[in-house]
Amino acid sequence: MAKLEEYRSIVGGEIIDELYLLAQKLKGISIQNINSTSFGGGVAEILGRIVPLLQELGVDVWWDVIKGDENFFAITKRIHNSLHGANIILSRREKDYFLSVNRQNGARLSRWGDIVFIHDPQPVALIEEKARLKNKWIWRCHIDFSAPQPDTWLFLRRFIIRYDSSVFSAPAFARRLKIPQILISPSIDPLSEKNCPLEDSYIDSVLCRYGIDKKRPLITQVSRFDYLKDPLGVIKAYRLVKKYTDCQLVLAGGAAGDDPEGEKILAAVQEEARQDRDIFVLNLPPDSHREINALQRASTLILQKSLREGFGLTVTEALWKKKPVIASCVGGIPLQIAHKYSGILTYTIEGTAYWIKQLLHEPAYAQRLGRNGYAHIKNNFLITRHIQDYLLLFLSLSNTNDTVYL
Amino acid sequence: MEPFHFHTRIIQVELLGITASSVRELLAGIKRVPAASIYHHTHHYLEQHRYFSPEHPNDFSYWITTSLGIKSLGEEIASVDLVQFKDIESLRQRFVEILDSYLQRIKKPRMCLKGEEFRFLSSRIFILPTPFKANNLEEFLECLRKITIHSIYFHTFEARLRLKKEDNDFSYWLRDNGWQALADKLSCLDPYTYTLEGLRNKIIDLVKEEIKNNGQT
Numbered sequence: 001m002a003k004l005e006e007y008r009s010i011v012g013g014e015i016i017d018e019l020y021l022l023a024q025k026l027k028g029i030s031i032q033n034i035n036s037t038s039f040g041g042g043v044a045e046i047l048g049r050i051v052p053l054l055q056e057l058g059v060d061v062w063w064d065v066i067k068g069d070e071n072f073f074a075i076t077k078r079i080h081n082s083l084h085g086a087n088i089i090l091s092r093r094e095k096d097y098f099l100s101v102n103r104q105n106g107a108r109l110s111r112w113g114d115i116v117f118i119h120d121p122q123p124v125a126l127i128e129e130k131a132r133l134k135n136k137w138i139w140r141c142h143i144d145f146s147a148p149q150p151d152t153w154l155f156l157r158r159f160i161i162r163y164d165s166s167v168f169s170a171p172a173f174a175r176r177l178k179i180p181q182i183l184i185s186p187s188i189d190p191l192s193e194k195n196c197p198l199e200d201s202y203i204d205s206v207l208c209r210y211g212i213d214k215k216r217p218l219i220t221q222v223s224r225f226d227y228l229k230d231p232l233g234v235i236k237a238y239r240l241v242k243k244y245t246d247c248q249l250v251l252a253g254g255a256a257g258d259d260p261e262g263e264k265i266l267a268a269v270q271e272e273a274r275q276d277r278d279i280f281v282l283n284l285p286p287d288s289h290r291e292i293n294a295l296q297r298a299s300t301l302i303l304q305k306s307l308r309e310g311f312g313l314t315v316t317e318a319l320w321k322k323k324p325v326i327a328s329c330v331g332g333i334p335l336q337i338a339h340k341y342s343g344i345l346t347y348t349i350e351g352t353a354y355w356i357k358q359l360l361h362e363p364a365y366a367q368r369l370g371r372n373g374y375a376h377i378k379n380n381f382l383i384t385r386h387i388q389d390y391l392l393l394f395l396s397l398s399n400t401n402d403t404v405y406l
Numbered sequence: 407m408e409p410f411h412f413h414t415r416i417i418q419v420e421l422l423g424i425t426a427s428s429v430r431e432l433l434a435g436i437k438r439v440p441a442a443s444i445y446h447h448t449h450h451y452l453e454q455h456r457y458f459s460p461e462h463p464n465d466f467s468y469w470i471t472t473s474l475g476i477k478s479l480g481e482e483i484a485s486v487d488l489v490q491f492k493d494i495e496s497l498r499q500r501f502v503e504i505l506d507s508y509l510q511r512i513k514k515p516r517m518c519l520k521g522e523e524f525r526f527l528s529s530r531i532f533i534l535p536t537p538f539k540a541n542n543l544e545e546f547l548e549c550l551r552k553i554t555i556h557s558i559y560f561h562t563f564e565a566r567l568r569l570k571k572e573d574n575d576f577s578y579w580l581r582d583n584g585w586q587a588l589a590d591k592l593s594c595l596d597p598y599t600y601t602l603e604g605l606r607n608k609i610i611d612l613v614k615e616e617i618k619n620n621g622q623t
Contacts, residue, residue: 012554014414014536015554017537018534168421171421171525173421175423176423181423182421183419183420183421392416392532393418395532396418402440402442402531403533403568403569404530404531404533406532
């Protein structure tokens with residue numbers, strides 16, 4: 001795993017120096033991260049990178065994962081979908097079970113931080129421990145919160161309002177809350193296996209392994225198999241293009257440890273793609289970071305046709321690789337793509353197909369989009385900026401002034 | 407002589423949970439949000455899109471133009487000359503006057519599409535010292551080449567308007583130490599018409615010219 005010093009040449013030495021300065025101000029304060037899975041999905045991935053780098057800065061920080069059975073994760077998946085607007089009402093029994101698993105985890109955890117940093121709804125009810133511990137609590141929402149199902153929102157709200165501060169990934173996710181709501185965009189790690197530069201020979205070997213023709217245009221969507229990522233819509237858009245322009249489609253992803261629904265969606269996608277030898281449905285293990293990196297780098301275009309999206313880190317990854325991206329205007333994607341400047345924003349399957357054709361036919365324009373996108377990511381969405389935001393977040397808990405001299 | 411100690415600053419963006427779907431709601435929001443929010447919506451472009459363009463639209467004008475489709479009002483809000491304002495309250499008042507005047511002329515106000523609402527944000531600043539200090543003009547020039555654009559931003563934009571100093575930090579220091587003409591030239595710059603790198607280069611050129619003409623630093 002990359003050391004902090006290795007980022008100097010990418011982001012500039014002064015940024016790294018500032019991180020050390022901020023970290024010094026947190027001396028003597030311990031910080032505990034808690035989420036619901038140690039692998040799969042963007043949250044686990046980013047925690048796996050940020051926690052070691054914060055430790056290297058001298059911050060006393062660690063990461064715990066709550067435990068739950070299949071029933072608990074089925075309930076949290078329903079919560080997740082209803083927060084994304086699906087018409088799901090949790091039963092009293094489901095809510096009680098959700099609470100009881102949170103309480104079991106509260107009793108199980110033996111070490112608590114001065115600051116407890118809870119990620120996403122699954123462990124949100126651990127806040128019940130605050131009254132006993134009298135420490136500071138932050139709730140970090142990584143998902144699209146723009147139109148939550150009201151009943152689910154009310155259920156979660158009773159926990160959220162007891163936190164000292166909350167964090168959201170995009171302005172559209174803000175709620176009417178009395179506690180501070182901080183905007184922190186997620187980030188990618190330019191030195192991780194998923195984003196580091198790769199040898200051409202490795203990229204070729206990955207294409208060869210799956211039988212993908214490197215000489216023909218390749219359109220790729222990377223995301224877990226989830227109906228919110230609309231993989232079937234991607235296939236429809238590809239078919240609209242394929243009538244006129246030769247191309248191949250890769251749908252690459254996997255299922256996260258806390259997502260029992262993924263297999264059903266994967267089966268539906270495989271069935272839909274069965275008759276077409278130019279569609280590659282790749283169900284990859286969660287540690288396939290280099291392969292994903294290679295597929296993105298080998299692609300002519302990258303799609304992210306999500307119906308809902310948290311921030312859309314796959315878009316960030318693609319732009320970092322200077323790829324032209326066509327993505328839905330949802331969640332945090334508009335923060336990353338200025339339409340026709342650093343990528344293309346679409347709203348429909350037909351619109352996505354239209355822009356695929358445009359970009360395949362105008363490669364110089366497509367490349368310009370990719371270059372602009374890369375500059376935007378470099379300035380705003382790399383892991384060092386994320387670490388800086390977290391350090392400020394922790395410092396801001398003890399200082400509420402508008403202007404703070406450190 | 408007191409050395410000039412370069413500082414930098416980092417911002418934390420806060421979501422206020424206040425939205426607007428029409429000019430009337432935007433006006434109501436502008437009246438009620440904290441001054442830091444007005445500052446944020448008129449300045450964050452300067453840093454976030456610093457390599458894109460020297461034209462710095464503010465968020466209000468961008469939203470009015472792109473989400474409400476009212477190009478004339480968007481242009482009117484975009485052309486508010488920020489450098490003329492010495493405090494945020496008078497800037498807020500100017501936006502209120504323009505929007506009020508528009509609403510008096512228009513009978514059927516437009517609404518934006520669902521999902522394209524204006525969302526009010528605010529920001530807090532954390533100010534940090536940098537290792538760079540200047541005891542004379544040559545050192546000042548050297549530091550200007552090395553500091554980040556965030557430091558340039560802090561001493562020019564933030565000091566003047568957000569910290570209510572009415573002028574940029576560089577001009578204060580230069581004036582206090584006898585470089586009156588150079589200080590005045592920097593005070594007269596309209597920083598909003600440069601990218602931050604462009605502004606750095608402009609200041610460097612002015613300092614170099616002063617050193618060349620007067621030799622003695």
